[in-house]
Amino acid sequence: MEPVTGKDEAELSRLLRAALAGDEKAYADFLHRTAALVRGFARRRIVQGGVDPEDVVQETLLAIHVKRHTWRQDQPVLPWLYAIARFKLIDAFRRRGRRIEIDIGDIAETIAEPEAESVSERDIGRALDGLTPALRSVVSSVSVEGRSIGETATKLGISETAVRVSLHRGLAAIARRFGKTT
Amino acid sequence: MRTDDLIKALDADARSRAMPQAAAWWVALGAAVLIAATVFMLTIGPRPDMASAMHTMRFPAKFTYTVALAVTAFVFIRALSVPGAATRRLALAMWVAPILVAVAVILELLAVPSADWGRRLIGTNMYICMTFIPLIGLGPLAVFLMALRHGAPPRPVLSGAVAGLLAGGVAATFYAAHCFDDSPLFVATWYTIAIAFLTALGALGGRLFVRW
Numbered sequence: 290m291e292p293v294t295g296k297d298e299a300e301l302s303r304l305l306r307a308a309l310a311g312d313e314k315a316y317a318d319f320l321h322r323t324a325a326l327v328r329g330f331a332r333r334r335i336v337q338g339g340v341d342p343e344d345v346v347q348e349t350l351l352a353i354h355v356k357r358h359t360w361r362q363d364q365p366v367l368p369w370l371y372a373i374a375r376f377k378l379i380d381a382f383r384r385r386g387r388r389i390e391i392d393i394g395d396i397a398e399t400i401a402e403p404e405a406e407s408v409s410e411r412d413i414g415r416a417l418d419g420l421t422p423a424l425r426s427v428v429s430s431v432s433v434e435g436r437s438i439g440e441t442a443t444k445l446g447i448s449e450t451a452v453r454v455s456l457h458r459g460l461a462a463i464a465r466r467f468g469k470t471t
Numbered sequence: 472m473r474t475d476d477l478i479k480a481l482d483a484d485a486r487s488r489a490m491p492q493a494a495a496w497w498v499a500l501g502a503a504v505l506i507a508a509t510v511f512m513l514t515i516g517p518r519p520d521m522a523s524a525m526h527t528m529r530f531p532a533k534f535t536y537t538v539a540l541a542v543t544a545f546v547f548i549r550a551l552s553v554p555g556a557a558t559r560r561l562a563l564a565m566w567v568a569p570i571l572v573a574v575a576v577i578l579e580l581l582a583v584p585s586a587d588w589g590r591r592l593i594g595t596n597m598y599i600c601m602t603f604i605p606l607i608g609l610g611p612l613a614v615f616l617m618a619l620r621h622g623a624p625p626r627p628v629l630s631g632a633v634a635g636l637l638a639g640g641v642a643a644t645f646y647a648a649h650c651f652d653d654s655p656l657f658v659a660t661w662y663t664i665a666i667a668f669l670t671a672l673g674a675l676g677g678r679l680f681v682r683w
Contacts, residue, residue, distance in 0.1 A: 350474070428480055456483055
């Protein structure tokens with residue numbers, strides 16, 4: 290079981306509800322807090338090497354993003370969120386052709402690792418390379434290069450709407466790639 | 472890509488909207504019934520004596536089995552398409568339709584002499600049944616698999632199979648309005664085979680198209 294606290298549940302469902310109503314600040318908060326929870330979840334379950342917990346974090350965040358319309362706002366958010374994390378964790382093991390080494394028991398201690406993510410080449414980064422050049426330039430401008438939608442539009446000489454559409458398509462394409470490679 | 476960078480991209484895409492999954496299921500059901508009705512009316516259509524047949528026991532009973540299957544499968548698949556949703560009780564509810572059929576079969580065996588059992592089981596329409604239930608159900612199955620793809624089913628193969636049961640329930644409801652073989656012995660045999668085919672096809676579709 291996950292360390293579910295009533296506070297996490299109330300706070301995260303409030304943030305996601307606000308995000309779905311169009312509050313981008315709330316969405317960023319939600320994603321950062323979710324990343325921290327999923328990181329703990331993945332690190333507790335990946336007992337041996339082969340799967341990088343941070344890959345699971347990223348794939349889970351992406352799945353949460355493209356499937357956020359499946360959350361029913363009258364339902365608790367944590368069971369939904371952890372079910373997605375579990376699905377992506379199993380998926381990550383399967384994709385690497387490994388035996389699933391998920392500890393279903395309750396492990397009290399987390400593995401002693403720094404809380405910050407470890408930096409390495411991520412699967413999502415590799416998936417980004419597989420996009421068409423037009424989509425890739427938009428997605429990497431907004432993510433790796435940290436530009437806003439408006440700055441990206443100026444830099445690439447296209448409209449903001451076109452940036453939004455390409456960003457959405459690019460993220461959806463990356464998410465689909467993970468679904469297909471199993 | 473660092474996780475913080477990914478979050479920047481996801482946040483920038485916060486405005487994109489998809490239809491809520493709960494609404495998507497109603498749209499899918501509406502489309503599926505429309506497709507099934509169209510195929511049904513363009514091919515075999517209802518039997519001419521439907522109004523008088525409704526006053527018999529066996530004809531209307533067919534709809535209780537098929538509608539029970541469709542309703543339980545619809546409720547089950549909606550939960551299956553959402554991560555973390557409780558599904559155990561809904562899975563148990565899937566027994567309602569088979570139990571209704573089993574009870575009807577027992578009553579039929581008690582009501583008619585054993586010499587008649589074989590004739591009623593074989594009926595006159597078994598090939599039409601096994602052709603048209605899958606045929607009418609094919610479009611609905613495709614629609615339900617698309618709705619599953621729109622969702623996030625943690626068990627794609629099971630979900631695809633339930634999509635097949637749901638498509639089978641919808642298709643069998645229409646087909647039952649056409650068929651003159653009203654004996655539960657016929658229904659329990661040939662409808663089951665036809666729906667099993669759609670279920671297997673749905674499971675395959677779940678495996679191939681529904682992963683996310």
